[in-house]
């Protein structure tokens with residue numbers, strides 16, 4: 001089938017390239033000329049393992065990109081994969097979604113025959129029905145359920161493993177309100193269901209699909225925060241939190257995934273999505289106390305790490321190496337990374353910061369142009385008074401003699417990745 005995707009970032013590009021791989025013809029619509037040019041030249045605009053190969057293979061054939069909304073006219077369906085960032089109060093900012101819905105509506109006004117509009121972005125419950133549908137109705141002069149249908153298909157891929165996650169999903173969630181919409185979605189997803197070995201396909205309502213995405217992320221973020229809360233208690237008693245968490249993970253009702261304790265969760269999704277659903281719940285008069293506590297525990301972890309450092313050294317004028325700048329290993333994305341919080345506090349305290357990351361240095365340099373950046377962990381450690389390990393890159397586990405070059409070998413490990421050795425003043429955050 002030929003369909004379009006508005007927004008060609010992490011999600012839009014991954015989904016488009018994967019659907020092209022599955023045999024569909026996909027048109028990516030984006031307002032960013034550079035992204036469109038890159039895709040049409042077969043270059044991948046983002047760093048994501050396996051994606052560049054797919055983009056190169058399908059560009060100009062199954063995968064096309066454009067800034068022209070008119071190219072949507074000869075497609076049967078359109079996914080909205082636009083950013084849904086936070087407003088200052090944490091609530092969801094639907095600006096890009098609304099702008100795209102209006103542009104799409106103006107385009108659909110000129111289309112003969114029906115069209116399916118699928119929200120792929122993470123949006124709070126009722127957004128597709130109450131905001132997206134009416135905007136398209138207004139701009140197109142057509143009615144939902146008549147001239148076009150609406151649907152919601154949340155995305156669960158993770159950055160760093162986006163292609164594998166998309167092509168091998170645990171579940172596919174299809175929210176719709178007409179048979180016609182479900183039929184089109186079935187046709188789009190059939191090759192994926194086939195390739196992925198028939199994962200559960202959950203057919204549900206549109207607002208349920210929207211809420212499933214938040215519930216999924218809220219549960220995972222809270223699971224990590226509970227692991228951190230328990231690990232903090234373990235530390236007070238001198239108990240090994242790894243042993244405790246690994247063992248409770250053996251209970252099949254708990255499971256071992258997302259019990260990794262340490263500095264907590266960052267990235268472009270968990271922080272903004274927990275904030276958005278908390279704000280939305282408050283807007284309806286419900287106070288989500290457990291979810292707020294998960295956020296509070298997460299916010300407290302970087303400060304606990306800095307307290308451990310302050311117990312050992314005076315930060316003013318001290319050279320501190322921050323190892324790991326990305327929000328997690330395997331990506332160059334620094335959005336809401338724990339390292340950004342640490343660096344902010346270190347700068348405020350008068351420390352000289354030297355950062356190192358295998359791939360995220362250039363992104364961090366844009367955020368903090370005035371700190372120093374090293375080309376290797378060894379260079380960052382040389383002459384440092386202390387080191388903070390913020391991301392669990394594998395290469396940090398192999399560090400050994402490199403610590404000997406530190407001026408004073410204070411190492412606070414936020415991810416339990418560094419191997420303890422003689423000669424360093426090592427402390428794990430949890």
Ligand SMILES: NC(=O)c1ccc[n+]([C@@H]2O[C@H](COP(=O)([O-])OP(=O)(O)OC[C@H]3O[C@@H](n4cnc5c(N)ncnc54)[C@H](O)[C@@H]3O)[C@@H](O)[C@H]2O)c1
Nearest residue numbers: 007008009010011030031032082083084096121122155159
């Ligand atoms: N990044 C992830 O891992 C992930 C995973 C699951 C769900 N999500 C959700 O998917 C959505 C998209 O996230 P993302 O990370 O891909 O965002 P992104 O910022 O990487 O990409 C968004 C793209 O939309 C384009 N855009 C903005 N306004 C536009 C308009 N009016 N018309 C056309 N294009 C426009 C931007 O130029 C950009 O290329 C968000 O709701 C996010 O919460 C993200």
Ligand SMILES: O=c1ccn([C@@H]2O[C@H](COP(=O)(O)OP(=O)(O)O[C@H]3O[C@H](CO)[C@@H](O)[C@H](O)[C@H]3O)[C@@H](O)[C@H]2O)c(=O)[nH]1
Nearest residue numbers: 155156157158159224258259260264265266267269327328
């Ligand atoms: O045991 C763990 C696992 C993760 N993290 C941290 O949690 C954050 C998020 O990690 P991860 O979930 O792997 O990355 P994302 O790419 O942000 O993916 C999440 O957010 C996406 C956007 O909504 C969803 O699609 C995914 O399903 C969901 O896992 C990172 O800072 C990790 O360091 C931990 O601290 N401990």
